[in-house]
Amino acid sequence: MEDRASDKPTRPNLAAVAALAGVSPSTASLAFSGAGPVSDATRARVLAAAEQLNYGGPDPRAQSLRRGRSGIVGVVMEDRLREAFRDPMNIAMLDGLADELGTAGLGLLLLTEPGSGGPELSVAPMDAVVLVGCSTQLDKSVVALHQRGIPVVAIEAEHMPDVLSIDLDNRDATATAARHLQQLGHSRVALVTLPLEPTHARGELTEERIAGSTAFTSKERIRGARDVFPSIGGVVAAGSSVEEGLIAGRELLAADRPTAVIAQSDLLALGVIRAAEELGIRVPDDLSVVGFDGVRIEGAAPYELTTLVQPAVEKGRAAGVAIVELLAGGSPAPRGFTSEFRVGNTTAAAR
Amino acid sequence: MEDRASDKPTRPNLAAVAALAGVSPSTASLAFSGAGPVSDATRARVLAAAEQLNYGGPDPRAQSLRRGRSGIVGVVMEDRLREAFRDPMNIAMLDGLADELGTAGLGLLLLTEPGSGGPELSVAPMDAVVLVGCSTQLDKSVVALHQRGIPVVAIEAEHMPDVLSIDLDNRDATATAARHLQQLGHSRVALVTLPLEPTHARGELTEERIAGSTAFTSKERIRGARDVFPSIGGVVAAGSSVEEGLIAGRELLAADRPTAVIAQSDLLALGVIRAAEELGIRVPDDLSVVGFDGVRIEGAAPYELTTLVQPAVEKGRAAGVAIVELLAGGSPAPRGFTSEFRVGNTTAAAR
DNA sequence: CTGTTAGCGCGTTCAC
DNA sequence: GTGAACGCGCTAACAG
Numbered sequence: 001m002e003d004r005a006s007d008k009p010t011r012p013n014l015a016a017v018a019a020l021a022g023v024s025p026s027t028a029s030l031a032f033s034g035a036g037p038v039s040d041a042t043r044a045r046v047l048a049a050a051e052q053l054n055y056g057g058p059d060p061r062a063q064s065l066r067r068g069r070s071g072i073v074g075v076v077m078e079d080r081l082r083e084a085f086r087d088p089m090n091i092a093m094l095d096g097l098a099d100e101l102g103t104a105g106l107g108l109l110l111l112t113e114p115g116s117g118g119p120e121l122s123v124a125p126m127d128a129v130v131l132v133g134c135s136t137q138l139d140k141s142v143v144a145l146h147q148r149g150i151p152v153v154a155i156e157a158e159h160m161p162d163v164l165s166i167d168l169d170n171r172d173a174t175a176t177a178a179r180h181l182q183q184l185g186h187s188r189v190a191l192v193t194l195p196l197e198p199t200h201a202r203g204e205l206t207e208e209r210i211a212g213s214t215a216f217t218s219k220e221r222i223r224g225a226r227d228v229f230p231s232i233g234g235v236v237a238a239g240s241s242v243e244e245g246l247i248a249g250r251e252l253l254a255a256d257r258p259t260a261v262i263a264q265s266d267l268l269a270l271g272v273i274r275a276a277e278e279l280g281i282r283v284p285d286d287l288s289v290v291g292f293d294g295v296r297i298e299g300a301a302p303y304e305l306t307t308l309v310q311p312a313v314e315k316g317r318a319a320g321v322a323i324v325e326l327l328a329g330g331s332p333a334p335r336g337f338t339s340e341f342r343v344g345n346t347t348a349a350a351r
Numbered sequence: 352m353e354d355r356a357s358d359k360p361t362r363p364n365l366a367a368v369a370a371l372a373g374v375s376p377s378t379a380s381l382a383f384s385g386a387g388p389v390s391d392a393t394r395a396r397v398l399a400a401a402e403q404l405n406y407g408g409p410d411p412r413a414q415s416l417r418r419g420r421s422g423i424v425g426v427v428m429e430d431r432l433r434e435a436f437r438d439p440m441n442i443a444m445l446d447g448l449a450d451e452l453g454t455a456g457l458g459l460l461l462l463t464e465p466g467s468g469g470p471e472l473s474v475a476p477m478d479a480v481v482l483v484g485c486s487t488q489l490d491k492s493v494v495a496l497h498q499r500g501i502p503v504v505a506i507e508a509e510h511m512p513d514v515l516s517i518d519l520d521n522r523d524a525t526a527t528a529a530r531h532l533q534q535l536g537h538s539r540v541a542l543v544t545l546p547l548e549p550t551h552a553r554g555e556l557t558e559e560r561i562a563g564s565t566a567f568t569s570k571e572r573i574r575g576a577r578d579v580f581p582s583i584g585g586v587v588a589a590g591s592s593v594e595e596g597l598i599a600g601r602e603l604l605a606a607d608r609p610t611a612v613i614a615q616s617d618l619l620a621l622g623v624i625r626a627a628e629e630l631g632i633r634v635p636d637d638l639s640v641v642g643f644d645g646v647r648i649e650g651a652a653p654y655e656l657t658t659l660v661q662p663a664v665e666k667g668r669a670a671g672v673a674i675v676e677l678l679a680g681g682s683p684a685p686r687g688f689t690s691e692f693r694v695g696n697t698t699a700a701a702r
Numbered sequence: 703c704t705g706t707t708a709g710c711g712c713g714t715t716c717a718c
Numbered sequence: 719g720t721g722a723a724c725g726c727g728c729t730a731a732c733a734g
Binding site for chain 1: 703704705706707709710711712
């Protein structure tokens with residue numbers, strides 16, 4: 001097993017190639033990068049030498065040190081990736097982001113919040129960072145990024161200094177939906193919220209939990225609901241899924257049930273509807289349900305959810321555009337997106 | 352705007368911090384990395400100096416050059432990301448992969464195949480690469496990676512030298528499903544395949560298209576079907592979705608229709624069923640449909656798809672484990688996963 | 703068109 | 719416990 005102690009399996013580098021080709025390292029560099037005037041003959045000699053030495057081209061690590069750019073943009077999500085991937089809105093957003101960054105030749109590095117056991121935000125060679133639905137817990141990391149001169153864009157996150165924000169009208173939009181219910185005569189309204197903590201714990205929606213929550217989007221939507229129904233309560237789901245909505249719905253509809261439910265995502269809303277079906281409660285006759293997101297869910301029929309349609313792909317795309325501008329030295333303005341209220345057939349007048 | 356021409360906005364580096372703290376750079380380095388004997392007093396002085404200079408810690412780019420590791424694993428998908436994200440199997444696989452790599456502190460860099468306009472596989476500072484469903488078109492890139500000593504793992508990809516493969520029994524599994532249909536007395540069977548080219552073109556399944564296809568998984572599944580029905584034909588879908596299945600189904604069931612359909616994904620299968628419903632064709636009485644993947648689709652009820660359940664998360668996880676082992680200098684063995692045939696209520700005897 | 707000179711910012715030897 | 723020196727692999731300037 002020590003038989004390779006002698007053969008010095010050291011990889012060829014640019015200098016070695018240059019030496020073999022009989023040119024200077026810088027010339028060889030130009031031959032590879034294509035940028036700069038190099039005679040065809042010289043380039044050919046360099047490439048031949050590279051092939052002979054089995055040299056695969058300049059090392060990206062060294063290039064990124066030298067150039068000060070790695071071509072990598074970090075994306076930090078609050079949840080573990082496996083959770084994040086389950087949410088269609090995250091996927092849509094990543095979609096837009098990847099599209100825009102890919103066009104600019106930038107790769108997307110998936111990271112998780114510090115402490116979640118995942119890759120550390122502080123050790124990756126990135127040119128810029130996108131925070132997705134992150135809490136101010138990230139303050140410290142963000143400061144470190146600023147110190148390195150790495151621009152930071154945040155999508156639906158608590159405001160932080162020197163962070164460009166791409167926002168959604170979560171609060172106002174939810175308030176719109178709530179007013180819709182109010183106008184339909186509903187007063188006994190309950191919430192099914194997205195997770196409030198990184199732990200994704202289910203349970204009753206209490207003031208303590210709201211106060212201690214780090215989930216920006218969830219909290220904004222709660223605020224919006226309270227703008228209309230100040231004392232609204234409800235339950236917290238462990239994720240954005242039909243399954244979770246079903247669990248929450250069963251809990252909520254078991255006893256002393258509300259006449260309307262504001263679910264913080266369409267998947268949750270559909271779950272609540274399923275729970276109602278189970279219990280023989282008719283939607284929208286006996287129970288009105290509103291969602292959020294505006295995703296098309298296969299098999300939701302015959303229900304057409306009353307919901308808030310948010311431009312998820314556009315959010316990601318806007319973040320991507322902003323990043324590209326920031327890296328080019330520009331100063332893009334913050335963006336705010338609005339959700340469109342769409343009335344379906346899952347809400348009706350209270351009886 | 353030139354008022355900063357004088358203040359030299361150069362970022363502080365470790366040397367500057369060391370100088371201010373009155374220690375040598377190497378000592379300062381140790382103070383940050385924690386690895387090595389440094390007195391508490393010295394460390395404190397270094398950290399104080401760092402704070403004073405607004406120094407955010409060692410530069411990851413330089414670290415990765417020096418250490419020869421960047422902590423980044425590239426994931427190359429054949430499709431544009433927006434396509435890839437729509438496929439639940441890809442998501443599940445990424446899920447498992449991210450989970451395993453995250454635990455090892457490795458970040459996931461999303462890349463696309465060269466030529467797709469996205470970030471280039473060759474320029475990213477990665478420690479290892481995972482190829483997902485990629486064709487041998489990547490041969491050249493893979494060679495370049497090998498030259499750099501970057502280990503490559505491929506999930507469901509054409510075999511390439513020195514690439515560790517994590518495979519799925521696509522062919523055998525499909526053959527199992529086909530035999531099931533055969534035993535039910537079906538002989539007029541048609542295929543609805545996943546895309547065969549990066550362009551995602553719909554159309555009839557022709558020999559030319561199969562021959563020219565770069566899609567490994569699709570082709571393997573076609574082979575499996577042909578092991579049982581040698582002359583089976585069908586149509587090519589433009590993606591893995593209910594919508595696409597619906598389009599394919601309409602086409603296939605319009606005239607001269609088969610008694611059974613082998614769809615290459617559950618989403619496609621469900622779309623075919625929807626098309627049948629539209630046309631008043633009963634499933635499974637008039638038409639048998641089998642899928643692939645074993646995803647739970649919301650709203651598929653009352654259908655319980657006859658399908659092949661594949662361990663998607665496990666595939667990703669296995670790739671992650673393999674990567675970690677490879678980076679640790681080990682030589683993990685290739686893995687082959689098998690799909691489980693699950694009989695639902697969408698297949699019945701031919702009439 | 704090509705060569706020379708300097709680093710990029712850091713980590714790691716090895717001495718002391 | 720700390721410092722000095724060197725080099726990771728490459729490329730931006732300039733000089734010729």
